[in-house]
Amino acid sequence: MTTGFAAIPDAADYLLRNARVPACLIDAATVASDADGFALTDIAVTGGRLASLLPAGTDSLPDGGAVLDLDRGIVLPRxxxxxxxxxxxxxxxxxxxxxxxxxxxxxxxxxxxxxxxxxxxxxxxxxxxxxxxxxxxxxxxxxxxxxxxxxxxxxxxxxxxxxxxxxxxxxxxxxxxxxxxxxxxxxxxxxxxxxxxxxxxxxxxxxxxxxxxxxxxxxxxxxxxxxxxxxxxxxxxxxxxxxxxxxxxxxxxxxxxxxxxxxxxxxxxxxxxxxxxxxxxxxxxxxxxxxxxxxxxxxxxxxxxxxxxxxxxxxxxxxxxxxxxxxxxxxxxxxxxxxxxxxxxxxxxxxxxxxxxxxxxxxxxxxxxxxxxxxxxxxxMGLDGAGTLAPGGPADMILTRARSWTEFFARPQADRTVLVAGRAIDRTLPDYRDLDHLMSSRA
Structure with missing residues (x-):
């Protein structure tokens, strides 16, 4: 799998297979964690929301949906x-x-x-x-x-x-x-x-x-x-x-x-x-x-x-x-x-x-x-549902290629993919030159 927003299926319904999600961030009773605190999970996305989070290998593909295998890459909520x-x-x-x-x-x-x-x-x-x-x-x-x-x-x-x-x-x-x-x-x-x-x-x-x-x-x-x-x-x-x-x-x-x-x-x-x-x-x-x-x-x-x-x-x-x-x-x-x-x-x-x-x-x-x-x-902040992944919640996620915390922390994860309502956003960062017109004044 390659990363970047072009890799996400251009469909309303799709399945992310073999995602390693920190179990402490999953609000679902159907997943169990391993010794490192991760749950190997299949994540079904339907209409911009999380239809299900089930143990990897469960047949949870939405009807007519596409499939993307994350190859045990770590997935976080936004x-x-x-x-x-x-x-x-x-x-x-x-x-x-x-x-x-x-x-x-x-x-x-x-x-x-x-x-x-x-x-x-x-x-x-x-x-x-x-x-x-x-x-x-x-x-x-x-x-x-x-x-x-x-x-x-x-x-x-x-x-x-x-x-x-x-x-x-x-x-x-x-x-x-x-x-x-x-x-x-x-x-x-x-x-x-x-x-x-x-x-x-x-x-x-x-x-x-x-x-x-x-x-x-x-x-x-x-x-x-x-x-x-x-x-x-x-x-x-x-x-x-x-x-x-x-x-x-x-x-x-x-x-x-x-x-x-x-x-x-x-x-x-x-x-x-x-x-x-x-x-x-x-x-x-x-x-x-x-x-x-x-x-x-x-x-x-x-x-x-x-x-x-x-x-x-x-x-x-x-x-x-x-x-x-x-x-x-x-x-x-x-x-x-x-x-x-x-x-x-x-x-x-x-x-x-x-x-x-x-x-x-x-x-x-x-x-x-x-x-x-x-x-x-x-x-x-009183934000119900934020910072977690739960069935019925928004498909707002960060997808990475890192499979473990040592891989995650060893690199800046510059190739991460960010999903908002199930769609990958353009992650192009603004250029510092965009602020040059403000920098001529100085106290």
């Missing part, structure tokens, strides 16, 4: 990216990070936002990022939107336009991003609530760090979320300072308010640097509070513990294994792409899983970490 920054994406050529540090990133992004983030600029860069994500096989994205001052009135309407334009291709959600100290500003919070209500998806959040007013700010955020029926999404403790424990304060606030909505905490880098007894206490509270955690392995490895002329001593990621062992939903995501917070990246979750496996050592343990870019983020 993927779910729960933590991104579409509004920052691809500004590196005009505003690079001067030294690769977190402080350098903050300064550079702030300058670029002030000088360049018009509606046209945002729309062009966000569309470019979404074209990349679609080509790589992403089904859903949650983006943080810098929500400070006049930028709120620019970014949120543009996001709403993009969500409508991309409906049916990529499901989009947005959550506000601003420093926790601004929660005390009632006027700012009123504008945020209005933006989320008019243009958003019922999500509220901010960046948390250890300020004296942290608990009061969290009480305001939780009370606001409860009053409006919002879920919460935080940037948390993105530092190598063990004294940064705002994750514990968020868990305490969630328990204090008996919060019943979804909570996602991103980064949580300093959790990995706590003394064992402190880490265990915080993880237990996070589990009790119902908080999910997303690690951003590529971006945090780029930023954390960076000092000119000194080799970094740690990987910058959170205690993801310990969180998962305690029953906390644990996932990974893309984060930034070609901006001062991360100079690289392409919203490719296959790359994120491959690099996350190496950085976080997700191998030689449970075989179902692929849930971290499928089922787990889909649940946090």
């Amino acid at each position: 993927l779910v990216d729960v933590h991104t920054h579409l509004d920052k994406g691809h500004i590196w050529p005009r505003q690079p990070n001067p030294d690769g540090t977190f402080a350098g990133a903050l300064s550079a992004v702030g300058a670029d936002r002030e000088a360049n983030w018009s509606a046209e600029d945002l729309r062009s860069r966000m569309a470019f990022g979404l074209r990349c994500a679609q080509a790589h096989g992403t089904a859903a994205i949650r983006t943080h939107l810098d929500s400070i001052g006049a930028q709120i009135g620019i970014s949120w309407p543009v996001f709403a336009e993009m969500r409508a334009e991309w409906r049916g291709r990529i499901a989009l959600q947005a959550t506000p991003l601003f420093g926790v100290e601004l929660v005390a500003d009632a006027a700012h919070m009123a504008v945020i609530v209005d933006a989320v209500t008019r243009h958003g998806d019922g999500l509220l959040g901010c960046v948390t760090y250890m300020i004296p007013e942290l608990d009061a700010a969290l009480d305001t955020l939780f009370s606001t979320a409860i009053a409006h029926g919002f879920d919460l999404d935080f940037h948390v403790d993105e530092t190598n300072d063990p004294a940064a424990r705002s994750l514990e304060h968020i868990a305490d606030a969630a328990l204090r308010h008996r919060f019943g909505g979804r909570i996602l905490a991103g980064h949580c880098c300093s959790l990995a640097l706590q003394a064992p007894q402190d880490e265990a206490r915080i993880v237990a509270k996070v589990r009790e509070a119902g908080i999910a955690v997303v690690s951003l392995p590529m971006c945090n490895m780029y930023l954390q513990d960076r000092s000119r002329g000194r080799t970094p001593r740690w990987r910058g990621v959170t205690a993801l294994h310990e969180l998962r062992a305690a029953g906390v939903p644990a996932m990974i995501a893309s984060d930034n792409t070609r901006d001062p917070f991360y100079a690289y990246g392409d919203l490719d979750l296959v790359e994120v899983l491959r690099e996350g496996t190496r950085i976080l050592q997700l191998d030689h343990c449970e075989s179902d970490w692929v849930r971290a870019i499928t089922r787990e983020p889909a649940a946090v």
Whole structure:
């Protein structure tokens, strides 16, 4: 079999034989997994939906359908990216990070936002990022939107336009991003609530760090979320300072308010640097509070513990294994792409899983970490049926030639095939030159 969209049968009904699918991603009682966690499966597609997923060799060919033998190639559902920054994406050529540090990133992004983030600029860069994500096989994205001052009135309407334009291709959600100290500003919070209500998806959040007013700010955020029926999404403790424990304060606030909505905490880098007894206490509270955690392995490895002329001593990621062992939903995501917070990246979750496996050592343990870019983020985003393959569900899949995880991770799977509603899409990536007209301005 050759790969590429031309290899998919040009028919409404067809059968994909001998697909190796992670059993943890199949919602069907008719398949069993092997020692590596895969189920050898025949997948019948009818009218753009999954008619059946049956053990390989079962006679499940739709009447008059065509057959494609995948030769035990790994098949995944389209993927779910729960933590991104579409509004920052691809500004590196005009505003690079001067030294690769977190402080350098903050300064550079702030300058670029002030000088360049018009509606046209945002729309062009966000569309470019979404074209990349679609080509790589992403089904859903949650983006943080810098929500400070006049930028709120620019970014949120543009996001709403993009969500409508991309409906049916990529499901989009947005959550506000601003420093926790601004929660005390009632006027700012009123504008945020209005933006989320008019243009958003019922999500509220901010960046948390250890300020004296942290608990009061969290009480305001939780009370606001409860009053409006919002879920919460935080940037948390993105530092190598063990004294940064705002994750514990968020868990305490969630328990204090008996919060019943979804909570996602991103980064949580300093959790990995706590003394064992402190880490265990915080993880237990996070589990009790119902908080999910997303690690951003590529971006945090780029930023954390960076000092000119000194080799970094740690990987910058959170205690993801310990969180998962305690029953906390644990996932990974893309984060930034070609901006001062991360100079690289392409919203490719296959790359994120491959690099996350190496950085976080997700191998030689449970075989179902692929849930971290499928089922787990889909649940946090409230996307029923996303990140799984189930009879009756959409025939949205990624087909690869890799037959095992070692083959899958050894190469970038650049020849993968992406199906949307049973049809292979054109995976041609946009040319960076498409953004050249935006790069002449520089703060």
